[in-house]
Amino acid sequence: MTAPGSDDFDGSLRTAAMAWLDRKSTPDSLVVTRQDLLDFTFEGQRFPLIDNQLGIRKPQGFRAALSILTTYTSDRQRPPYEDAVGPDGFLRYKYQGDDPQHYTNRGLREAHRLGVPLIWFFGIRQGLFLPFYPVWIVADEPRNLQVAIALDEAQLNLADHTSLSPLERRYSERITKQRLHQPVFRQRVIQAYETSCAICRLRHASLLDAAHIIPDRDDRGVPAISNGLSLCKIHHAAYDANILGIRPDLTIQVRTDILHEVDGPMLKHGLQEMNGVALTMPRRRLDRPDPDAIERRYEIFRKAG
Known part of the structure; x- marks a missing residue:
């Protein structure tokens, strides 16, 4: 010793x-x-x-x-x-x-x-x-x-x-963002949503992301829990691609053309059946999505559709 x-x-x-x-x-x-x-x-x-x-x-x-x-x-x-x-x-x-x-x-x-x-x-x-x-x-x-x-x-x-x-x-700033800011934001959001996808309730942490409501490239895209959503990887990708959106009443809306597509079980059960589902909310009110951010992001979705 x-x-x-x-x-x-x-x-x-x-x-x-x-x-x-x-x-x-x-x-x-x-x-x-x-x-x-x-x-x-x-x-x-x-x-x-x-x-x-x-x-x-x-x-x-x-x-x-x-x-x-x-x-x-x-x-x-x-x-x-x-x-x-x-x-x-x-x-x-x-x-x-x-x-x-x-x-x-x-x-x-x-x-x-x-x-x-x-x-x-x-x-x-x-x-x-x-x-x-x-x-x-x-x-x-x-x-x-x-x-x-x-x-x-x-x-x-x-x-x-x-x-x-x-x-x-710029290289140093990128390291700081990737090594600390992004992991901290991810963990804070996922913990706020009790390690669950806010859309489908999937509870495998390794398959969850912290999705920005207002993208972080936007000046208003702050790394705050109220600007984040805990989403599984498929729903995060669908949200970013405007395949689905979140209405101001915190209900999921799937794009109309996607609702009319015919494909395999992932499309049917993973996306189409999410239309009209209510978003799961964090227990603490201050962690819940910023209404202004949700509304601004929904307008982007609506225009994309």
């Missing part, structure tokens, strides 16, 4: 924690609970992966932080991501409080200096987190009380992030 706090112990712990997360992650369950993270064991002893009260886990005796955590907040409390991304496309993570010398903030700086990987636990719902790992701290920005985070090796290997070319910035 290696000594707690030694470099060997630190490296072994990080490796074991990420391997454990690999085993916990399945196509039907990518998230972990707070209790799971508090109950993690290493070399026969309980070794929490998160701090019970602080956002940064810097174990006693360790030089560098082990993990960072973003607490769940509802869409109406703050913009989900806009204030967390820098002009270089890298995500920022705020210090613990406003004291750069707090031991957790020193742990972030040591993680940067040593180049060690961390785990980022991002809140999806109360007590439920989507883990991102390994991530690296690529810059310390004490004036703004924050650090810059690389979400994968492609971002890590970019040249000096303070002098990226326009092409490199």
Whole structure:
């Protein structure tokens, strides 16, 4: 057994924690609970992966932080991501409080200096987190009380992030969107709909998507649960292709020409029989579809038909 706090112990712990997360992650369950993270064991002893009260886990005796955590907040409390991304496309993570010398903030700086990987636990719902790992701290920005985070090796290997070319910035932004924004949006929407397709009630998480009501390429297509629908892959594709639409009364409408087609059982049972079905709603009212977004999207469907 290696000594707690030694470099060997630190490296072994990080490796074991990420391997454990690999085993916990399945196509039907990518998230972990707070209790799971508090109950993690290493070399026969309980070794929490998160701090019970602080956002940064810097174990006693360790030089560098082990993990960072973003607490769940509802869409109406703050913009989900806009204030967390820098002009270089890298995500920022705020210090613990406003004291750069707090031991957790020193742990972030040591993680940067040593180049060690961390785990980022991002809140999806109360007590439920989507883990991102390994991530690296690529810059310390004490004036703004924050650090810059690389979400994968492609971002890590970019040249000096303070002098990226326009092409490199767009590439970095795309990584951030694909690696964090899209997975977080997907998990938050699917959890809100209790892992079920809002149209056909299919309950296999690996076959579910988070469909945007207003597309994310539109300025109004915000990554909020109220702009999302949990749909199975066939109904997501049909919604995007305007084969089916959702009326302002939250009833499914299948395009008229599709209703008159004759084909196999998928067309009949998977699409045509969905005409007139009421959309399943999340339990929480604030998670339900934005009426204005539904109406704008329905107009696009109606014109397409």
